[in-house]
Amino acid sequence: xxxxxxxxxxxxxxxxxxxxxxxxxxxxxxxxxxxxxxxxxxxxxxxxxxxxxxxxxxxxxxxxxxxxxxxxxxxxxxxxxxxxxxxxxxxxxxxxxxxxxxxxxxxxxxxxxxxxxxxxxxxxxxxxxxxxxxxxxxxxxxxxxxxxxxxxxxxxxxxxxxxxxxxxxxxxxxxxxxxxxxxxxxxxxxxxxxxxxxxxxxxxxxxxxxxxxxxxxxxxxxxxxxxxxxxxxxxxxxxxxxxxxxxxxxxxxxxxxxxxxxxxxxxxxxxxxxxxxxxxxxxxxxxxxxxxxxxxxxxxxxxxxxxxxxxxxxxxxxxxxxxxxxxxxxxxxxxxxxxxxxxxxxxxxxxxxxxxxxxxxxxxxxxxxxxxxxxxxxxxxxxxxxxxxxxxxxxxxxxxxxxxxxxxxxxxxx
Amino acid sequence: xxxxxxxxxxxxxxxxxxxxxxxxxxxxxxxxxxxxxxxxxxxxxxxxxxxxxxxxxxxxxxxxxxxxxxxxxxxxxxxxxxxxxxxxxxxxxxxxxxxxxxxxxxxxxxxxxxxxxxxxxxxxxxxxxxxxxxxxxxxxxxxxxxxxxxxxxxxxxxxxxxxxxxxxxxxxxxxxxxxxxxxxxxxxxxxxxxxxxxxxxxxxxxxxxxxxxxxxxxxxxxxxxxxxxxxxxxxxxxxxxxxxxxxxxxxxxxxxxxxxxxxxxxxxxxxxxxxxxxxxxxxxxxxxxxxxxxxxxxxxxxxxxxxxxxxxxxxxxxxxxxxxxxxxxxxxxxxxxxxxxxxxxxxxxxxxxxxxxxxxxxxxxxxxxxxxxxxxxxxxxxxxxxxxxxxxxxxxxxxxxxxxxxxxxxxxxxxxxxxxxxxxxxxxxxxxxxxxxxxxxxxxxxxxxxxxxxxxxxxxxxxxxxxxxxxxxx
Numbered sequence: 053x054x055x056x057x058x059x060x061x062x063x064x065x066x067x068x069x070x071x072x073x074x075x076x077x078x079x080x081x082x083x084x085x086x087x088x089x090x091x092x093x094x095x096x097x098x099x100x101x102x103x104x105x106x107x108x109x110x111x112x113x114x115x116x117x118x119x120x121x122x123x124x125x126x127x128x129x130x131x132x133x134x135x136x137x138x139x140x141x142x143x144x145x146x147x148x149x150x151x152x153x154x155x156x157x158x159x160x161x162x163x164x165x166x167x168x169x170x171x172x173x174x175x176x177x178x179x180x181x182x183x184x185x186x187x188x189x190x191x192x193x194x195x196x197x198x199x200x201x202x203x204x205x206x207x208x209x210x211x212x213x214x215x216x217x218x219x220x221x222x223x224x225x226x227x228x229x230x231x232x233x234x235x236x237x238x239x240x241x242x243x244x245x246x247x248x249x250x251x252x253x254x255x256x257x258x259x260x261x262x263x264x265x266x267x268x269x270x271x272x273x274x275x276x277x278x279x280x281x282x283x284x285x286x287x288x289x290x291x292x293x294x295x296x297x298x299x300x301x302x303x304x305x306x307x308x309x310x311x312x313x314x315x316x317x318x319x320x321x322x323x324x325x326x327x328x329x330x331x332x333x334x335x336x337x338x339x340x341x342x343x344x345x346x347x348x349x350x351x352x353x354x355x356x357x358x359x360x361x362x363x364x365x366x367x368x369x370x371x372x373x374x375x376x377x378x379x380x381x382x383x384x385x386x387x388x389x390x391x392x393x394x395x396x397x398x399x400x401x402x403x404x405x406x407x408x409x410x411x412x413x414x415x416x417x418x419x420x421x422x423x424x425x426x427x428x429x430x431x432x433x434x435x436x437x438x439x440x441x442x443x444x445x446x447x448x449x450x451x452x453x454x455x456x457x458x459x460x461x462x463x464x465x466x
Numbered sequence: 467x468x469x470x471x472x473x474x475x476x477x478x479x480x481x482x483x484x485x486x487x488x489x490x491x492x493x494x495x496x497x498x499x500x501x502x503x504x505x506x507x508x509x510x511x512x513x514x515x516x517x518x519x520x521x522x523x524x525x526x527x528x529x530x531x532x533x534x535x536x537x538x539x540x541x542x543x544x545x546x547x548x549x550x551x552x553x554x555x556x557x558x559x560x561x562x563x564x565x566x567x568x569x570x571x572x573x574x575x576x577x578x579x580x581x582x583x584x585x586x587x588x589x590x591x592x593x594x595x596x597x598x599x600x601x602x603x604x605x606x607x608x609x610x611x612x613x614x615x616x617x618x619x620x621x622x623x624x625x626x627x628x629x630x631x632x633x634x635x636x637x638x639x640x641x642x643x644x645x646x647x648x649x650x651x652x653x654x655x656x657x658x659x660x661x662x663x664x665x666x667x668x669x670x671x672x673x674x675x676x677x678x679x680x681x682x683x684x685x686x687x688x689x690x691x692x693x694x695x696x697x698x699x700x701x702x703x704x705x706x707x708x709x710x711x712x713x714x715x716x717x718x719x720x721x722x723x724x725x726x727x728x729x730x731x732x733x734x735x736x737x738x739x740x741x742x743x744x745x746x747x748x749x750x751x752x753x754x755x756x757x758x759x760x761x762x763x764x765x766x767x768x769x770x771x772x773x774x775x776x777x778x779x780x781x782x783x784x785x786x787x788x789x790x791x792x793x794x795x796x797x798x799x800x801x802x803x804x805x806x807x808x809x810x811x812x813x814x815x816x817x818x819x820x821x822x823x824x825x826x827x828x829x830x831x832x833x834x835x836x837x838x839x840x841x842x843x844x845x846x847x848x849x850x851x852x853x854x855x856x857x858x859x860x861x862x863x864x865x866x867x868x869x870x871x872x873x874x875x876x877x878x879x880x881x882x883x884x885x886x887x888x889x890x891x892x893x894x895x896x897x898x899x900x901x902x903x904x905x906x907x908x909x910x911x912x913x914x915x916x917x918x919x920x921x922x923x924x925x926x927x928x929x930x931x932x933x934x935x936x937x938x939x940x
Contacts, residue, residue: 057498059501115523118894122860124887128825137837142755145829
């Protein structure tokens with residue numbers, strides 16, 4: 053009979069990757085799953101303080117294709133090595149699939165995909181639907197949001213890359229017509245019987261005078277200007293865990309602002325009993341110690357605002373993270389300054405980091421802040437890693453959490 | 467291993483093989499071989515070998531999975547990829563050694579013969595299957611591009627339909643009575659059994675349980691749009707096409723192994739290729755402890771059949787096959803599928819030789835309960851018969867759809883000792899609900915008591931049978 057052979061052609065395999073469409077769609081679906089579970093990913097992954105471009109490995113549960121299937125706990129027939137005896141153990145059941153999960157993995161084929169996501173991608177997924185609240189347009193000074201160039205007319209000098217070929221060609225044609233007319237007129241005047249220029253007329257090269265170049269005009273879109281002030285308590289009572297939580301929060305805030313508002317300015321203030329403005333790197337990575345004077349941090353923020361970011365020109369977002377163990381004497385001053393901050397900020401937030409089971413010195417500021425009734429003031433309490441993401445979202449949607457809510461939270465959680 | 471052969475070599479060997487195929491009177495479709503690289507092979511596998519297939523994300527998932535396993539060396543690529551079509555199409559991976567290519571070609575001819583002659587494949591219309599899949603793909607792509615349907619719309623239906631695709635009739639050879647015939651039969655049986663009070667419930671629809679869930683929904687849910695019905699039809703037709711391959715895994719692989727061995731032994735191979743063949747052959751047909759290797763079981767059974775017919779085991783290397791025995795084997799390959807093949811030909815000696823046993827889970831371990839000894843080989847065999855072929859798919863049928871009332875769709879799982887996986891059952895029921903649009907119910911047995919799942923717009927609810935729970939039967 054003789055079979056037909058279709059020889060291998062490498063171009064086929066290069067051109068028609070027939071699975072690519074379905075793979076793409078599958079990846080999209082995995083991304084949706086990732087988006088749904090983003091809170092877990094953020095709290096579990098040590099993404100905090102990572103540099104841009106860092107690749108995070110994220111395990112996501114695969115998308116299951118459900119069918120009616122038999123359970124795994126039914127008796128089955130299998131082959132042995134030739135010496136099987138009743139009572140022998142032959143392999144493990146899959147009952148204890150993923151021990152850290154309450155869910156037993158006793159279903160067929162529990163797939164985990166480990167997806168490589170860059171930090172940027174992750175951040176983008178996280179903040180897809182979030183925006184800075186209460187952004188007002190402050191007319192006096194706008195930030196250049198996008199700086200591009202737009203073509204606008206032509207000019208006679210310029211660089212080669214900007215050459216407008218069409219206009220250049222047109223102007224040459226024009227010049228040639230003019231030239232011919234002149235030549236004709238001259239010929240009529242002089243009335244020479246023969247035309248020696250004939251051969252020369254065949255060639256009419258471009259001249260410097262023909263060249264036209266695109267003129268470019270800067271095209272700037274303006275966006276209201278905003279500054280985000282991150283104020284963090286770095287006193288001795290802020291232990292490693294608390295600092296980690298505070299930094300997680302600021303990290304989210306920072307990434308969010310960076311992603312959505314490219315030109316938004318960021319100010320980092322670290323304080324113990326004294327405050328200082330620090331660099332982004334120091335803010336996320338350096339430890340401090342000492343007592344706590346929250347007022348110092350607020351004063352510094354106010355100074356900076358006075359100095360560089362006048363409220364009539366700037367949208368100001370301030371956020372302060374602390375464990376709330378302030379010196380009692382400092383409290384009235386703190387409240388006063390907080391009020392002042394509220395007056396000049398679009399939104400001022402206070403996050404109290406209270407990991408459960410911690411020892412508290414002094415009075416938590418959260419209680420004191422309950423008396424502050426400014427509209428644009430928000431407080432929230434963070435008790436654990438898993439809190440960070442929901443609380444962050446709440447902050448942006450301005451759900452204020454009172455001290456009583458947080459206390460309740462403690463009870464519920466324990 | 468480098469590719470130390472040319473296309474001409476392959477053609478030469480193929481000519482020799484097909485000569486043998488004719489000599490052995492195998493009855494094959496025309497054969498086509500496609501030479502491909504490993505990525506092409508993986509995509510072929512992803513789409514079950516079909517040259518064109520409709521798109522769906524699950525194929526992307528399956529591709530990634532196999533590719534990952536392949537890249538990490540967990541799983542190799544099978545040597546053969548052959549589809550039941552006329553002409554029969556098979557893939558040859560170009561990185562394989564010449565020996566593997568010859569082996570694969572011989573093996574493929576075995577499958578080709580089986581596809582053409584086994585009765586379970588008779589409804590698959592092998593001559594038109596490639597065109598049919600192409601037409602399915604074109605239709606589904608059109609729906610995806612239709613702005614009023616779109617990818618989401620198509621996926622919604624396909625996801626649900628895939629969940630139910632293999633819930634279809636188990637024996638395509640038996641004709642299903644239409645409703646009128648069912649009604650007639652029911653009335654007739656009522657008249658015959660006058661003395662008993664069991665009235666057939668004539669208001670039920672369908673009167674006889676219907677295993678084709680997708681088609682039942684297609685025909686009885688008036689709210690489905692034409693394109694939705696078409697999607698259900700496509701998925702159903704595709705499942706019907708693949709069903710015979712599930713049903714004949716063991717007998718078919720055994721048949722192909724039997725014939726590749728026969729062909730290879732008769733080919734007069736150079737000694738190095740012959741040595742490699744022996745190694746490869748043994749790799750393929752060796753038992754996998756703790757699992758079932760269909761190649762191993764299938765070949766062992768075919769050998770056993772021949773041994774019984776002949777009265778003694780044949781030396782496959784030297785002794786030629788007896789023509790009248792070959793005739794007998796041809797008969798069996800025509801009329802049997804895995805279940806009947808095992809039930810008819812698996813005897814105690816073969817069971818012992820294969821060392822088949824029954825294992826049950828005990829806490830974290832699988833523990834052997836019964837081995838194939840004098841007392842137990844039959845129950846172990848029966849359990850094997852139950853689990854092979856379509857036995858892997860729970861038998862679930864539509865028993866009623868309450869056409870005059872609230873249109874609740876009732877499904878019943880025919881429980882024969884194996885329980886459904888509960889989470890999967892719940893999620894699948896959700897898919898049924900999405901297709902049916904009204905309340906759906908599933909009757910099954912869990913933890914030895916009958917359980918009723920129902921799914922409606924308020925979500926899932928489960929009712930264990932209260933009476934059974936309180937008064938367990940003794």
